[in-house]
Amino acid sequence: MSENEGALLEIRGLEVVFDGFRAIDGVDLTVGQGELRFLIGPNGAGKTTLIDVVTGLTRPAAGTVRFAGTELTGRREHRIVRLGIGRTFQTSVVFEELTVVENLDLAAGFRRPLPALLRQRRGVSGTVAEALDVIGLGDLADRPAGVLSHGQRQWLEIGMLIAQRPRLLLLDEPVAGMSGGERERTGELLTRIAADHTVVVVEHDMEFLRRYASQVTVLHEGKVLVEGDVAAVQADPRVQEVYLGRSREDVR
Numbered sequence: 001m002s003e004n005e006g007a008l009l010e011i012r013g014l015e016v017v018f019d020g021f022r023a024i025d026g027v028d029l030t031v032g033q034g035e036l037r038f039l040i041g042p043n044g045a046g047k048t049t050l051i052d053v054v055t056g057l058t059r060p061a062a063g064t065v066r067f068a069g070t071e072l073t074g075r076r077e078h079r080i081v082r083l084g085i086g087r088t089f090q091t092s093v094v095f096e097e098l099t100v101v102e103n104l105d106l107a108a109g110f111r112r113p114l115p116a117l118l119r120q121r122r123g124v125s126g127t128v129a130e131a132l133d134v135i136g137l138g139d140l141a142d143r144p145a146g147v148l149s150h151g152q153r154q155w156l157e158i159g160m161l162i163a164q165r166p167r168l169l170l171l172d173e174p175v176a177g178m179s180g181g182e183r184e185r186t187g188e189l190l191t192r193i194a195a196d197h198t199v200v201v202v203e204h205d206m207e208f209l210r211r212y213a214s215q216v217t218v219l220h221e222g223k224v225l226v227e228g229d230v231a232a233v234q235a236d237p238r239v240q241e242v243y244l245g246r247s248r249e250d251v252r
């Protein structure tokens with residue numbers, strides 16, 4: 001049984017050590033079912049490392065990570081994907097020579113059992129059509145992914161996650177490198193996805209946070225510094241201090 005009813009992800013006492021350096025130093029984090037949670041913090045705070053632990057890429061030195069009551073630590077990456085956790089990476093993973101819809105179809109097949117995969121499929125499956133609709137790339141469905149703009153490629157990656165029907169999505173800096181218009185579309189996309197998924201977003205961009213975040217967890221030097229709603233977090237002197245130490249622009 002989960003100790004916290006309604007919690008989908010429960011991290012307790014997490015520690016990650018790289019060659020004696022504590023990248024994560026005693027983190028507790030609970031993400032509720034259906035929540036859209038933003039994870040922020042200065043460079044090196046441990047945000048990506050935290051996602052790496054949840055997805056099985058990095059093994060913690062101590063602590064527990066429970067997903068829907070199942071312990072994840074020690075599980076292999078593909079098993080964690082099958083349990084229903086999807087993530088994006090800072091680097092792109094789309095197949096450039098395949099079309100948008102083929103990329104989605106491939107992703108959708110990832111969790112299908114083999115007999116279903118072997119069966120000849122015609123047309124676009126409901127899952128793929130749904131993902132295409134959510135990411136708004138219907139007009140580009142038959143274009144090779146290689147021709148997509150940076151923003152469109154990011155949306156395709158998010159679509160590929162959705163096509164795998166995860167219960168929890170972990171998005172690592174989804175608006176990095178995007179133009180203003182693309183950021184806005186990404187914010188709207190996140191809002192749509194969050195309506196029926198639990199989503200954790202790692203993001204640096206404070207303006208984006210102000211517009212689209214509600215609950216925020218701030219990491220600093222491997223620890224949770226502050227947690228709460230976006231206004232309270234931004235007003236918190238400890239948050240201002242860690243950000244002001246780096247860039248005044250970040251907290252304004």
Ligand SMILES: Nc1ncnc2c1ncn2[C@@H]1O[C@H](COP(=O)(O)OP(=O)(O)OP(=O)(O)O)[C@@H](O)[C@H]1O
Binds near residue numbers: 019
């Ligand atoms: N494989 C590794 N080996 C050694 N040190 C690592 C490794 N991965 C991360 N680190 C260190 O752990 C700390 C946390 O890194 P992490 O990438 O999680 O930070 P972050 O909050 O995601 O930062 P950024 O915003 O720059 O992406 C950093 O000091 C980083 O240099």
